[in-house]
Amino acid sequence: MGLARGSYAPPPGGGRGGIQPAEDVLVARLRALVKRHGGWGFWKYYYHLRKLRVVVNHKCLWRIYQLMNLQFGKRRKKKRLPERVKRPLEVPTQPNVCWSLDFMSDALTGGRRFRTLNVIEDWNWEVLGIEVDFSLSATRVVALLTMLVHRHGIPARIRVDNGPELISQVLQAWCQAQGIDLHWIQPASPMQNAYIERFNGSFRRDLLNAYLFTSLRQVREQCQRWQYDYNHLRPHQALNFLTPIEFRQAA
Template sequence: MTAEKRECASILVDAGLSIVKACLFVGISRSTFYRPERDWRKADAAVIDAINAVLDKSPRAGFWKCFGRMRFKGFPFNHKRVYRVYCQMGLNLRRRTKRVLPKRIAQPLEVLEQANYQWALDFMHDTLYCGKRFRTLNVVDEGTRECLAIEVDTSLPAGRVVRVLEQLKTERGLPKQLRMDNGPELISATLTDWCQNHNIELLYIQPGKPQQNGFVERFNGSFRREFLDAYLFENIGQVREMSWFWRLDYNEERTHESLGNLPPAAY
């Protein structure tokens, strides 16, 4: 920045302005204007070598980690000089900024009592007996309370969500609406583009308002109590197999008070 101001002052002086007025105009002192330029790469060669030595061993280290390693090795440079050189070398990493969601408008939880019109999606998580974590993607038909799918794996990105919907499309067709929260998999371009291509309306609930997705949250509670908390699982394959049998029982045998004490399949 100082070099740029000195260059601007020089241009003003060449144009006929006095040095005093040129320095006042760009905001530098006359001593700065008269000071001869120096090559910071030569003047700070020792600092550059020290930084490069640290980054050779830890390429993703930020400034303070880098400075701490240099101090531990006994380099006498203070943090201001190291930070100046660190920035001049273009090493300062960009901060990760939180993605800003569009404003979600509260919508009434209106449901048509017909199949394949409104579906709800949500994720759950649990652990195997060995401590390994896994996730489940639950898909529920809001009109009939039928559980359409329970996808189980250690990772369920947006591509897997689309794959599950493609399987359901083959089995029973697609709904008009999908109700879901603002998870990263559910707001990704992969899913939103796929829904747009299939003319599916996305109904996002407001952040921190799970009651706006009440039907799938009610299902999650039953799934947690009757399945996830009831068994210890040894591996992912066992979870998939047992959840498949549990889903059949839930849809064909388990009665629901909201459906007149009928199972979803009979309703």
């Protein structure tokens, strides 16, 4: 019929979309990169693979890239959540093993709502910081954590829930730069963050529900006093009735 053989021959790898069996390892490496760095383009993946000493020709990688429909405009736009892994709630034996972090909210007498960002040390239940404002972005989270790291050192892990500020690239990038393992609890599983949940109960009962606030200034002043009392004056049964500061000094 005068047709060239290439016009009717099956594609290489028959039935596998043109991907050869020998390329399975490369496909897996590329898929893992795209999963972790979804915002990158082809050339970033290519040069990153080269830095990882993966021997690959850019034309070959581009063919696989196209067959996998990884062109940026063709990818799904749905936001991917970080992986959640259930971990046992360990009892730290020294400081800076794990910090817990969570948000709470309340309202001023005028009706305007405010938020607090609470950070505690799991080891001795010490309140490391309480940030208060009408809005607390991921940038504010990083600013508070940066100050606390300068004051107390770098924790090995920070445990958080699934709030939008806590799954942001800003916080993830900061933790990665500090060498901190950012651990998200599983959705609807507050007991996986039991240390901060227990603290939140005391914070709600003894402070937020106990006072009427007319301004952020009043909230911040009361939080500062309450944090001092909690750390220096309030004994904890789990700490052999020592205060968090006494427990730290004894250790």
